[in-house]
Amino acid sequence: MSSNGFTLAGGRDPFAGRIPISVITGFLGSGKTTLLKKLLRHPEMCNAAVIVNEFGEESIDHELLETSSERMALLDNGCLCCTVRTDLQETLRDILTKRLHGQVIQFDRVFVETTGLADPAPVVQTLASDSLLADKFRLDCVVTLVDAVNGLQQLDTLNEPLKQAAIADRLLLSKTDLARPEQVAALRARLADINPQAVLIEVVQGEVDPALLVDVGLATRNVPAEKLSRWIGPLAAPVGSSGGSGLSPHAGHSSGIESFCLWFERPFTWSSFETCMTVLTSLRGPDLLRVKGLVNVEGEAGPVVVQGVQHIFHPPATLPAWSDSDHRSRIVFITRRIERETIENLFRAVGALGTMRAG
């Protein structure tokens, strides 16, 4: 935005105007429903739509005000609540159409609750791969609940909780009031090891400040620097900067989950960058749990935002300008059984690699 004279016309803001979606995931019994119940009681959530798996005994139907069909209901605070009957894609399309025709509220935010056994990655991918949904919605946040009493054991023995934790933007530790302090401390350490990118928040009985769970994703390309660095996460904080921790690559070796940031001094051509990512996703897509990057592409005034889950990437979006003089590309990877060196070597082989240093 310019205050003196006219701004230059560029392409459409790729983020603005899309309805934010937060994915609430977590293993069975981790407290997803309790969290949603409490969250929806906050006044600023009164125009939310929530998609749950079923109106069950333990679901949020205690507050149902009006049921318009077996799949949709209005809660007493005005929120729309609906169940997924067939698949999420269809449900999202359905509520979008109904919103257009005034058959449901003009919701301004969507929460999607996954089943406890679900892999949340396909939910996130749906938002990028379905072109209708991608035009109307944007991923705001992946919130993963972890039960402080049983979480550690679940992470050690099951795949789903591990993946749920690895792709999260926010990790919520539930039932900390029921767990022993040393249990909580061990779980915190484990989660920080699996996903040092996510913000860890302890919740008791689902009580959490909604501000911590919303406005996490990019809502506009005119994003303030501080918000952009929060979005890309601590692994991409430059060493020596005030916010930077100079984190060494994190590797939860016991679980095979690694997280690291690669830095590139020289700008990419778009085709070289695209080639690297295409090779990577076609060879190891399922193990690229989450990728977020700000890429310096020749000819672009600002960084190109890239984000993906496994083999599905959101369309790249160019920001109007870099926020400071550091124009190095930075790409954060959370992977499963892919060594950092493998990815470095790939970039090197494609010839895109200038001088690179550990992030």
Next chain:
Amino acid sequence: MNVGSQADRTLSLNMTLLSHHELDGFGGVGEGVAMQMAKDGRRILWLAHESAPKNFTAVDVSDPRAPKMVVQTDLPHAQVRSNSLEVSGDTLAVAYQTKQVGMKPAGFDLFDISVPEKPRLIAHFDASGPHSRGAHCLWFVDGETVHMASGAADFQPRNPKDDQFYRIIDVRNPSKPTEVGRWWYPGTREGDSEPPVRRMPKFDSGYRAHNTNAYPERPDRAYIGYIDGGAVILDISDRAQPKLVANWRHSPPNTGFTHTVMPLPKRELLIVTDECTKDDGADWPKMTWVVDNRDETNPVPIATFPLPPVEVFAKRGGRYGSHNLHENPPVKCAHRDDRIVLATFFNGGMRAFDISNPYQPVEVGYFVPGAPKMSPKGSVQINDVYWDDRGVVFCVDRFAGGLYAVEMKI
């Protein structure tokens, strides 16, 4: 089931309310919103009331989270309304329109507002007359000229609905405003050689000027919404004799009431609004148009702003459809943008559109306050919008809600 109207609820996307000021119980605001940078550094927002008893209100919005009323003035009687105002430097121009022809005050006032708490009348420009209701709307951005939609003592329209036309008033000597030029739609004045104009078949609202905008990028042009006459572009290089450059007519089949014609010179576009004037969707659709102005003698419509669903908003109460824009006024405190356009839609609130691709405008945010207390229509009726150079957006309710300060996340 239609649960979507939600007139009691505030709806928002990418916009956050910073503050709400009810203007001490006189929350009906017209289509005059302008900001002054006072000499002491305060930002004062001047608001023209939609109707009597109040004339105008000034609010200190230096801290948009804590607006403070500075002054509120009264009209001389209930048969006159101000509706429109503009600020240039420390001079405020306020329009006056009477309910019936022949009444006074009809025209505009100039005030010295160098002390915002004490507006001092400099001069009154009298536009009253046996066939005139005075001025409905004015434009005053350069400290030198008032462009306005007004009647005049010597102007007799063939049809009483066609009483307000385009007048150019030189106010370089603010104590003696002087008319220097005028233009009316050919065929509307008694004695015109042209045939009478064709009345709109469904709603005959009149061939009158509404917004009369002129910008320094094109000092030789005036852009006029001419109500049932469509969009009018005039060559005003010789102010004494404005000449028609183009007249874009799109009614019928539409139902007239062209309100604002805003040029985006660098992009060779016009944004044109048709005002909704009927309740409950009776004159739907009232649209905001993107018009290709590369050949200014042949404006071509290329898109309309995608409006929120009529099924939802027509049932919200009161009017629903296009009205005012943030008009990129070339003044000190205003933000100017040719990619994002802010527009008001009565019960559809205030909405932001990205026109980077002019063929495909995209809605990128909205703010629709819940029905204000004492709202006669049972819904908000957002009337006008102003985007300041800090990025703060102000919008106003037509009847009761007063002033809303909004932060945009786009």
